[in-house]
Amino acid sequence: MSEDTNQAASGRGARTRAQRGASKPHGQWKIDGTEPLNANEQFKQDDSGLNVRARIENAYAKGGFASIDPTDLHGRFRWWGLYTQRKPGIDGGRTATLEPHELEDEYFMLRVRIDGGQLTTEQLRVIGTISTEFARGSADLTDRQNIQLHWIRVEDVPEIWRRLEAVGLGTTEACGDVPRVVLGSPVAGISSEELIDPTPQIDEITERFIGDPDLANLPRKFKTAITGHPSQDVVHEINDVAFVAVTHPEYGVGYDVWVGGALATVPRLGERLGAWAAPDQVADVWHGVVRIFRDYGYRRLRNKARLKFLLADWGVTKFREVLETEYLGYRLADGPAPVRPTGPGDHVGVHPQKDGRVYVGATPIVGRVSGERLTALADLIEEHGSARLRTTPHQKLVILDIPADRTESLIAGLDGLVLSARPSLIRRGTIACTGIEYCKLAIVDTKDTAERAVRDLEERFADTDLPAPLSLHVNGCPNSCARIQTADIGLKGQIITDDAGNQVPGFQVHLGGGLASPDREEAGLGRTVRGLKVTADGISDYVERVARRYADGREGGESFAQWAHRVDDEVLT
Template identity: 60%
Template structure:
């Protein structure tokens, strides 16, 4: 590999395979190298589902199971104060979260009905739409996993590599192929990558997770700024429609925006270029420390010029042409909620459940409703939203009204429309605070108290520092914590991040000194800050722009 002669000590520092030493440098690297995580599927079917939870060894249970879309669920009754103190086996319940993979958010009504039925039969009617276009189920028993997989397989779905140090679900434009203003439809590339590489040992052992986004929508609707690799639709003045290549984005405790490589990629080249980028991550990615193992750290050290050179010279064997930057749309919504015309004359109906919380019963009902109006296609969005496609324009208001009866609102308030929440302490072993119910409480309170809010206003509720709900890029990002009150009672509090944004001016949120709000005080606090914004904003000024210039006293 390149430059090894000038970096003789780099192996000891980073553990990158490209330096010629594959010795595992931590426990995760050891179990991945001892046995390809993809092999655990057969053990689940042949052994663990028959012999039960107690038969599962730790490296499979808390390690390789993730490659099958399975995380152990949090034991009930364990408060957030014990999250970081208890051993993993003390936090584990004998149930799993199962993540059903839906690349591009693409589902048929038959697939949706299948997931709904599995939820009601095996998952206590739970279902959450994630901000990566998956559906997550809870309360899954190991004994039921093979039967669930069989039924998913029968309709073309699976849970493979929905978690783990692997290529996660590929997010795509929810209106790919139907939007009248689409630059290019990336669906073929998503399907080709999924068909060729997902479940392949070639990329089943990465330093950490790898997140992909592909969209030809001018709305920039796949949060390309915060993915490991993104292909963003552009029109090249000489080569026509294609994609601009972005690499190295990610949030969590070290938020970093992706960098443009300045390279133009045709639709046909996307799978090969994707394989090149993930190949660089596999070979050059940092494997010694888990908290430094994401691709964003390699990009930060290399920069886009070196990354592009190695991609072209060592992985593609040809140079990519320079290309234009994406045309950034005006600040506004990227979620496709509402009733919108498709290019074929029909419409889609986009709805907003609060923070993605639905149920199996709801999914089944939506499948039935969609079919009753002649639709057999639905889409999930990277914003925890839900779309029904291919509806006759005359039928759309009636369908929207019937969807609203299932808490799927096509004309939501700005609070409901822009709320995100992670799984939280309800099910997640990393959680410190409740999130889904908290998001609902805040949204309902603000809808009642301050209905005059007339701009996008995103409230992102996260139960721990890992930013699964994109804490640092919401108008108001809430990072869950716990602390003792004056009576030495444990209470849930949230560190407040203000003014994060993606779009025209991607901006990390502002942290105001020592600003923490108790869970119970969140509606009062957000109402107060929203009021200050409405009083002080300049014409056309977004909340994010105001939050970065406001006096600290007005943010408290």
């Protein structure tokens, strides 16, 4: 904890708390002081999550799972990208009734942090080999540009870190109450359309601040996104802080600053500060925003501990004022809003690079790959004259630097790895979270359920495909890791009652959500229809039915979201 934070907490904080009267403190360090108000805050103050690495390497990896201190296991391990995974055979109906130690297995999910989604084939091959040797071949692309592995034993973690770090990768602060991975445009530096390459800004943030002990105890997670591409390809509206490239009429190309976005059970879209940041100001603005969250964020109740709740209470005017006066020491220029995105942000298909070569975006099915496929992909990319690729915030992969005359050969090779550069619209638009297979919070299966639905719908629409691009996001619990409120059709996992009166895995349906896109100027959250739920094995029937109704009932060029918000409830059931 920094000295300036302690001083502010002891003086000014006490006065502000007195002004609030008898109301319970929120746990804001600069207002209420730094005394922990719950067990989660206590363990973070007792010992930084960053310190657990030494114990993993020197004690737990040697003593095995049984030797791990419970507070480290359920708390500090997250600071190094490690969560215990769900024990097989525990059905979703018991998720909320069992304690974490009753749900967990003696294996871990390990999250490899990939800032900006930037990978070399050497790095990809290392991840693939780790998956094959230590993770039973598991590998999932996330919608935060990371790769997650499963079935990891604590005994193997030091060797995995050694291999990752040897090629410039790691797991530092991949989870925990810290600055998580920085989302970046998957085509940064190579697209012929981008306004600016955000890679220098991403590098400065990660090099200066990731692993900084002063930022290793935030109220909760802190998510960042930066893009210089006009497709606005980093889901900026649902990040705690985001920088979106715009052209200032006086100062040129820089970034529009957004704050306070997040989904989960209380979704809130981010808001513009109305401020323009020059490229060389971005890291300092980021640092200011994350310190506001550290010092003023709500810590007493964990379900209120995201930045979005502070922004909701403060508003953007006060937030910007505090940022500029207390943390930056100067006023940012006012700036213009981003224009409507120019195209899809998933970058699927073949696109020109600024150097005459092409990049190719490919779609796995709901982000699921494997160590063997990742290793084979590294070989395939190198065979086609490249050594670079990117992950995306849409569970996709983008292969860079392909000679134009090698494109079809690459696409054929990708097809052989079940990575389609010309996917059906339903395969392209479907993402899914980890689900009950590995996640202790999940209630239903997601990956296999979503894959079955994709394949079934591809058969049903084999002759015509969907009437328009359609996003289908499948989530195993209410926490919205798969962004259900911002999908055309978002499915929130729960146990439901089927027509025969049986309790079965199913989903509540959200309709008509979406982020800024060529079809909509502004992001918006989906609507729910009272009582509208589908069983896990009824997804295909429902999606086909509502898609055909949309095709028959839309007016002019109406998007699915526009149609879903316009029509009566009965049309959507």
